[in-house]
Amino acid sequence: MNKLKIGIIGMGRMGITHYSIINPHPDIEIISVADTTNVVVSILKKYLKNIEIYKDYRELIIKSKPDAIIVCTPPDLHSPILELAAEHNIHTFVEKPYTVCYEDSIRLSKLFESKNLINQVGYVNRFNDVFHYVKEIIDDGVIGDVIRFKSEMFSNTITSKDEGKGWRGKHESGGGVIFEMASHAIDLINFLLGKPIKVSGTSINKIFSKNVEDIVSSTIFYNNGINGTIYVNWSDTSYRKPTNKIELFGSKGKILADQHSLKIFLNEANTKYNYINGWNTVYITDVFRSVPFYVRGNEFTGQLYHFIDLILGKKNNSISSFNDGADTQFVINEMFKEI
Amino acid sequence: MQKIDKIVFGDNQFFGINHMSQEKAQQLTEKFHDINNIYKVYNLVYDNGIKAFFLNSNDRAIEICNHFKDNNKKFPDISFYVSIPYPYKYANMVAEKGIVSSMNDILFKNNTIGGAVGMIAKGSMSVISKDAIKLMQILIDLEMKMFSGLNVKVIFLQNIITDLILGYNIKEVFEEYYNYVKKKYNSIPGLITQNLPYTLNKMKEWGIKDMVICSSFNKIGYLMSPDINSYLDVIKSNNKNDYQLMAMSTLASGAIKPDEAYQFLENKNIQSIVFGASSKNHIEDTKQLIEKYI
Numbered sequence: 132m133n134k135l136k137i138g139i140i141g142m143g144r145m146g147i148t149h150y151s152i153i154n155p156h157p158d159i160e161i162i163s164v165a166d167t168t169n170v171v172v173s174i175l176k177k178y179l180k181n182i183e184i185y186k187d188y189r190e191l192i193i194k195s196k197p198d199a200i201i202v203c204t205p206p207d208l209h210s211p212i213l214e215l216a217a218e219h220n221i222h223t224f225v226e227k228p229y230t231v232c233y234e235d236s237i238r239l240s241k242l243f244e245s246k247n248l249i250n251q252v253g254y255v256n257r258f259n260d261v262f263h264y265v266k267e268i269i270d271d272g273v274i275g276d277v278i279r280f281k282s283e284m285f286s287n288t289i290t291s292k293d294e295g296k297g298w299r300g301k302h303e304s305g306g307g308v309i310f311e312m313a314s315h316a317i318d319l320i321n322f323l324l325g326k327p328i329k330v331s332g333t334s335i336n337k338i339f340s341k342n343v344e345d346i347v348s349s350t351i352f353y354n355n356g357i358n359g360t361i362y363v364n365w366s367d368t369s370y371r372k373p374t375n376k377i378e379l380f381g382s383k384g385k386i387l388a389d390q391h392s393l394k395i396f397l398n399e400a401n402t403k404y405n406y407i408n409g410w411n412t413v414y415i416t417d418v419f420r421s422v423p424f425y426v427r428g429n430e431f432t433g434q435l436y437h438f439i440d441l442i443l444g445k446k447n448n449s450i451s452s453f454n455d456g457a458d459t460q461f462v463i464n465e466m467f468k469e470i
Numbered sequence: 471m472q473k474i475d476k477i478v479f480g481d482n483q484f485f486g487i488n489h490m491s492q493e494k495a496q497q498l499t500e501k502f503h504d505i506n507n508i509y510k511v512y513n514l515v516y517d518n519g520i521k522a523f524f525l526n527s528n529d530r531a532i533e534i535c536n537h538f539k540d541n542n543k544k545f546p547d548i549s550f551y552v553s554i555p556y557p558y559k560y561a562n563m564v565a566e567k568g569i570v571s572s573m574n575d576i577l578f579k580n581n582t583i584g585g586a587v588g589m590i591a592k593g594s595m596s597v598i599s600k601d602a603i604k605l606m607q608i609l610i611d612l613e614m615k616m617f618s619g620l621n622v623k624v625i626f627l628q629n630i631i632t633d634l635i636l637g638y639n640i641k642e643v644f645e646e647y648y649n650y651v652k653k654k655y656n657s658i659p660g661l662i663t664q665n666l667p668y669t670l671n672k673m674k675e676w677g678i679k680d681m682v683i684c685s686s687f688n689k690i691g692y693l694m695s696p697d698i699n700s701y702l703d704v705i706k707s708n709n710k711n712d713y714q715l716m717a718m719s720t721l722a723s724g725a726i727k728p729d730e731a732y733q734f735l736e737n738k739n740i741q742s743i744v745f746g747a748s749s750k751n752h753i754e755d756t757k758q759l760i761e762k763y764i
Contacts, residue, residue: 143568144561145571146563147634150637150638151633151634151635151637151638152637153637153641154637154639155636155637156636167746168569170573171569174601174602174605177601177602178602178638178640178642178643179472179640181491181639204615209503274589297568301569339520372558372560392493393643402515414723414725415724416690416692416722416723416724416725419692421691421694421695421697421698422695422696423695423696423697424633424637424665424668424695424696425664425693426630426633426634426637427630427634432695463623
């Protein structure tokens, strides 16, 4: 079998990571990378002799003719890159946030689907072993009907004054805590409960960033009466690593979870899952799924291997499609209308 | 190759690291906020006859290193197993500023990370940026500054970095790392990895040997990629004269009971175990168990 030819566009932090994760995959071959930054390109040129290196993503797509691309550029470049990829029938994995424009996110999702091209957004929490397990037990009705939720995310990413010169400092290019981090907290709720219908009461704080927000909170509503809140802060120095926390209150009990463990409180024991009535704890060590090559966590490998499996037809259950990305973009878009 | 210590005392518990529970991690951070509580644990460990300490190059390790340098009469015979770099201090910086300005800051500004001024005789940014090897050497020197004056037996490349570079499949980087650590620091080069079978096979393929390889190794296969059986196979057939193996995460963050965990490691061709603990009983019990089974 011919190996699947992969191109990577954007060799920043995520591009560098994705390269390492997917390069050892036995069924693929990285044939090209594109980046505008001299430092990264010059280092790659020296050591990766068999790989075509471009400064312009258009050249990578048109000249190197990959079967699939991984897009890790600043978010405002996503739409034109995805557009061109679809035109050339290239399967595409794009980092979050999927686009900076809600209309684009719907249009591109339809475009990729109409051409039967595999499309995935890098909402990595969908591949986290604990959150995957939470999804399973919620779908199985373990806590009954979900009534109320809370989805929070914290990190110590922005902790000094930011003048807003880079892409992260402007909304137009996809910067700010809503695009960069709240997108994860929102997507996690969408993953568990589906697409909401309404957003209300969005408020923000600026601490260090000049042009964008550092904290956001908002309330999200579903048409079946479920509602809950989002709270995201990327200037919280009490967190060593980015952390997602969710709480789901249901008619039979509740779940508290983060990337490493979950606590389940049940009004009555559940024999299928071996939970007692009262508090139960499940750790990542109880629910992890090993991955073929580990770099930054099982979820990072899991999501890229899933993308390859979808292309090769080994799986057909899309877990984080452009359509899912568009649902998250809907909430982001509604939040922006309020601030 | 010099033999490594069978029992090495780790430091994750001091820095709020617990892979299983963020709540536990937070409790530990509170307990060890006062650095004297860390020194108390080291005294207990040393009094128990453990003479090998594992240190990650985070900011607090600077203070700990100075403590051991100041008290070298009290601890005359300790070996250090150090892991560089501590990736989180760079990761946040890169997230905030991007790769290029982070590199500029790390290499040319006298910041909290290392204070590289004066170490840049090796070349300007434009030269360094084209030469990953030179860049790596400068970063090793920066990270090793805090350990200077201590008896460093093994210098490990931290797992995120090892595995990230491994994915690129560039032999020269590992070769040069090996040579530099050996020649400049006279320590045994080491790699920490969450992909032991892959790493061992690559090093063999590239002919790089006389190293220590440290990896998670536990009964439930936690943090062992691709899977536990591949680990068992590759460890069983390993020649310890070429690669000494050190097991970490042997308790899988507390998911396995100690007796069961160390019994699993019996006759598995493992040369060393790194473990962390904070109480007297726990330290004594673990040491006894390791000696019983290994």
